Amino acid sequence: MARFGMALDTTKCVGCMDCVVACKTENQVPEGFNRDWIAYQTDGLYPTLHMEIRSERCNHCDQPPCVECCPTGASHVEDFGKIVLVTENECIGCKACVASCPYEARFINPKGYADKCTFCNHRVEQGLDPACVSVCPTHCMTFGDLDDPQSAVSRQLAARRHHALKPDAGTEPRIFYLT
């Protein structure tokens, strides 16, 4: 069974937010909320600066605290690709998962349930890339099976320097940033 993850090339990313917009329209994310977002990290003093731009979202962690803390089991790991999902009608909106996520990836949808990135499982099941990956004008994102050493994402991770976010949180995130 696959274990999906993503590699994002920060050297190509221009932070244009196309991924954010695409997620919004594809998944009809309500106004005022986003399932992915851009982080700009600037270090140094003018004019000697270094900037890293990252498209961030739920890390679909291998050790997801949001699943562990869910009192109803609504927050769960799918068999399909080990995607972390929320079963909307089982969620009571208690926000435990929102608080537990070190990446602030979750929000409470105005309809009352915890909401976040689904890796566009409805698309992936059809053999498509997640919406964010498929629209990116810089082609900076690669999605695929981390357990398959031949997948494009595994090959990129093998070839390039990369880091994940908050490795110390012990969540074992599956989104990697190529530098």
Add this chain to the structure above:
Amino acid sequence: MDALSRRRFLKISTATLGLATAGGAAGPLARRLAARAAGSAAPQGIRRIPTYCSICFWKCGAVATVKDGRLWKIEGNPDDPLSRGRLCPRGTGGVGAHFDTDRLTAPLIRRTTRGQDEWTAVTWDEAFAYIAERMQTIKAKYGPESVALFSHGIGGTFLKHTLQAFGTPNLTAPSGAQCRGPRDTGFNLTFGEDAGSPERTDIRNATCLVLIGSHLGENMHNTQVQEFADAVAAGASIIVVDPRFSIAAGKAKYYLPIKPGTDIALLLAWMHVLVTEELYDTAYVEKHGFGFDAFKAEIAPYTPEWAYPETGIEPEVIRATAREMARNKPSTLVHPGRHSAWYGDDAQRSRAVALLNALLGSWGRRGGLYAPVALDIPAYPYPPYPKPARGVADDPDDKYPFKLESISTGIREATISGRPYPIKSWFVYGTNLMESLPNQAETIEAIQHLDLMVVVDVVPSEITGWADVVLPESVYLERHDELNLNWFREPYVGIRQPVVEAPADQKPNWWIARELALKLGLGAYYPWKTIEEYLAYRVTKAGLSFDELTQKGILRGAPQPIYFDQGVPEEFPTPSGKIEFYSLQLRDKGHDPVPKYTRPEDPPPGAFRLLFGRAPVHTFSRTQTNPILDDMMHENEVWVNAGVAARYGLASGTYVRLKNQDGVVSNRVKVKATERIRPDCVYMVHGFGHTARRLTRTYLAGASDSRLITRVKVDPLMGGTGMNVNFVTLELEA
């Protein structure tokens, strides 16, 4: 004007093409559509309609998806060479234009004084009757030339046609004198051709890319951004010159934090290094150059040491970057930029950019500036327009011999002065003149002289508030439009077609233009009844299938040569027939034959030079009410150097107002305290600070740079308005 040569690009006749090749039956979209037709994987209630985007003027090929009758999403058309199957964030968010709740819904006629924004909703027929009657009166009294059109984008095509049939030569656009006009003049004077739109920049094959103020990645001209990312990934040397550490600067090998207004000094020093160290493409220059020795003598004094105190760029850096460019020649592209109306010396600065490209031999070469091609689709055979009795009113004293387009601000001036003759009516299409022209007070003054002002728009923008008649246009997702026949890397044609119906009584531009023409008794100029008839005529006449075009959205021709070494004729339609290192036409009109540097004025103590630019999620001042794009960026910020902000005690997020040298105060705007800008300037994203009340979603969100641009420096070559010449102070919010 006649001193300049017209561009002579290659037009590809469809007869010789073997069309239906690249984007033909084998294209990915065609394959998917075919699969759908065969009844396979098509989900319930899904329709996919190819069209092309109009959130900006780039015109990317797109496919919109409608789910159960409701517009769902819009994606790039994989068959489109321009979008390569991917839209920019604005294009992806384009669906929001359809759902925008601030849209105009019915034709409006002004009820009270101009600018009060009080209206009576009327029928289309009443609106046309009102307009036509006033136009006839103006024509009888002042002549048909007294009607002017300001437009932006391809949607203005048919209104232009109607007004030319009416008899006016006064068609203009802020995209000239306020935007790319200076650049086009500078390149035309040098190569005899301009940089084009989309630009003929071979970014993806450049091994060294020089960006001077071009903020690719924030400016989302889709193809260019895609190619920029390709170039970065391929390891190209990126050199960025900008007072602000732009997104592109973050990808650069060399970032040059230049003092604003001193670009010509840097360009001269770069050329000095290339020439004195003999690093330029000597064979190319010898073969194609005109006046090189005179040019060489002119630039002799401009050493990097001379440029250092002007620009703030160390001599070693100037030398190192010049050598880097030379190492990669001819695949070094010094990007011509696009918005170039900065400091008033802009056509000459653009000419210096052109000359630097010439020294590197990049014009006509791979990784430089290629020779674009287009499909030759015949125009519709209209009767000839009446010949206007008087010429364009934009430049009565012939002050600007090197303009390539009419000067929008010149038409405004003529409207105020009545010279060379009165301008009594403005039509405004697709451009919010209050934000796109500098010096708002002058625009308002000009409007007071009009007997008729008609604005065609999709939202109640600031300029609609000043109109006598407002005509609500359907958005691009709801209408047909003119064919997209870009000059590009390869020949192709794209079609825009309706995806969903307009939500209220909005109408497409072609219908508006045609109905108005009929009311004016100009029916002979509209022999076609529907736009499909018009489009089908042209496409069929070119030997293409209209059905195929409507199905695929794009038809591509076979690739053509675009570089000299592929057989593109090595020709330069300048007066000398060569690349003009030394320009006799400039000299003859009393201008510098080789660009010269003039030191810019420094901001007074405590003041900052106001710079403006773009954000990737908005186009000009026209997308702020799009609910999706508004959700991405609701207001702009004023970028202030972190050290300066600390001195003022300003934290990011604090609201301030900007006050310019003429005492004009902006709307309140958040401070962004950042290391990413020089201490002597501040920066804002253009398009915010709306003051039109009916733009409810964005009303008073952020501040308008345009409102602070009360001063311009006029380009002596072509009448462009350099706008980065305003100084502001920061006023703390009480």
